[in-house]
Amino acid sequence: MTHPQHLILTGDRPTGPLHLGHYVGSLRQRVELQTKHPQFILIADLQGLTDNGSQPEKIANNVLEVMADYLAVGIDPQQTTICLQSALPALAELTMLYMNIVTVSRVERNPTVKNEIQQKGFSRSLPTGFLVYPISQAADITAFGADLVPVGDDQLPMIEQTNEIVHKMNGLLKTPVLRHCKALLSTTGRLPGIDGSAKMSKSLGNTLTLSASEQEIHQAVSAMYTDPQHLRVSDPGNIEGNVVFTYLDAFHPDSEKVAAMKEHYQRGGLGDRQCKNELEACLQTLVAPIRERRQQLIADKEMLMGLLKHGSEKAHLHTQKTLHAIKRGLGLPVMF
């Protein structure tokens, strides 16, 4: 198959509205990338169900929330195709085909899956869908013919497994169909929770969503973890593990100013309150227009669903081409 020079696939599991961690880690980057390369964003509802199989409403209710988040931060459906995983049968069909060339022991060895199984405490109650989700993710990436996949470094084993499948499946065909891909590593690390814990998570109550109110932002920044040893303004302060500075690094538009503040804080004489004021101002400025757009967007679910349907139709045509090429390559009839 012929492919465009570069094509990006990225996406999110719709388990809740997106938060500032998503903004820093991926959304901001997508807004930039959409002007450079063809970009597909997949709302991965099927993948969301792999560990929420018994509470499908949690996934179903968040599909349009995530859609609203995308549009609110500036993802432009004219430039980026936003689509729904469960609307694209090629993804399920390719997963079925790939499952036959990947052994159980290979998916069990995938480090990302191993970690997540442990984190989620699955052990013997592991859903089969969760075990095979690297294969499903390989189906997603290859169905779109994506060669650039923005991920965190914890997801590198997924890219490796995808390329293994590409290699093996292409080897079964007279002419190769699938495209190898590579990770587009995020330049910023994972944003910690406002309490300083490594992971932002709604259930831990340490996130700020993209629709956080002025008051919520104020409270979150006020309560933010700093340097517990920094008791007086005149004391030298520590910026390592100091969430306020991590957030200033992530969100403040003026990196020179942040560098000067860090220096001042470490030397002594810069108070937490002042740093927090600086951070709050910058978060309020960032979130206010997103919140406002998001409010308007979420009020019109019909429009959101219309856009998602439009993108999914386009993605359907696109992914069916890969499925048909694979089927033909394997000698299976393509009927309709």
Add this chain to the structure above:
Amino acid sequence: MTHPQHLILTGDRPTGPLHLGHYVGSLRQRVELQTKHPQFILIADLQGLTDNGSQPEKIANNVLEVMADYLAVGIDPQQTTICLQSALPALAELTMLYMNIVTVSRVERNPTVKNEIQQKGFSRSLPTGFLVYPISQAADITAFGADLVPVGDDQLPMIEQTNEIVHKMNGLLKTPVLRHCKALLSTTGRLPGIDGSAKMSKSLGNTLTLSASEQEIHQAVSAMYTDPQHLRVSDPGNIEGNVVFTYLDAFHPDSEKVAAMKEHYQRGGLGDRQCKNELEACLQTLVAPIRERRQQLIADKEMLMGLLKHGSEKAHLHTQKTLHAIKRGLGLPVMF
């Protein structure tokens, strides 16, 4: 969903042309059943790939062979809908959804899968597709809304697992969508190979296909395992494990005559040659018209593919209804 009073789903993995074991064990029954109930026959190419992932041509090349077998034995596409598994995206999509509500340990405990993993010598090289094939089979059965599934008793754990999935999935929906099913157990046991081994298998060279020539039938019956202690015609003979009598039971239209022959053989005075002549005559009569029809049918692959496509289109509409009802029940959008 509303269902017809009864609906039958049955099928075969297209790993080779069908043989007399299939005829006795299932094909004959299907020809009868098609006049009584709506019946779908699924050519299970995807399932065939679960343990032939690296030799897809073995599956692809046999799809129309099996189609020809069906028509040659009298399966009537006006009465029975014959369709291709890989042509029906609903089956893959439902499999993906069901995988999230079935644990890995549950499929590993499935006795049929456990046995087959051992038989096929998979151990650590078990393809994930093979591990989850009970879930895929549950998707097949439920997508069609089949309540009657003709199987051998070795397949009963599959029916049990399907009903577990039906129960669990229906429990997640406001109103139940999926239908429970039951096994329609074959009245005849598994036909042994002509060499007396329990399993007929092309690789063992102990089968007779539905297109066996007169000469092949003659040779097979001549070489057939009887009672190795039955040296002289006048000796009493043993009919236990005597393949000639097993085949006479399975194929001879006159059961009283077979009973009399058995009695005579056990008493002594009935020679193997005479029994074999009786069997050969009855097999030649059975196979001759099937072979002839099959020759004509396989010569027109375009016609065979046309019929398979027509059946698959009908099955597609049918199975999409179930998929859409499940998606709506889970709250997922149904877009196109």
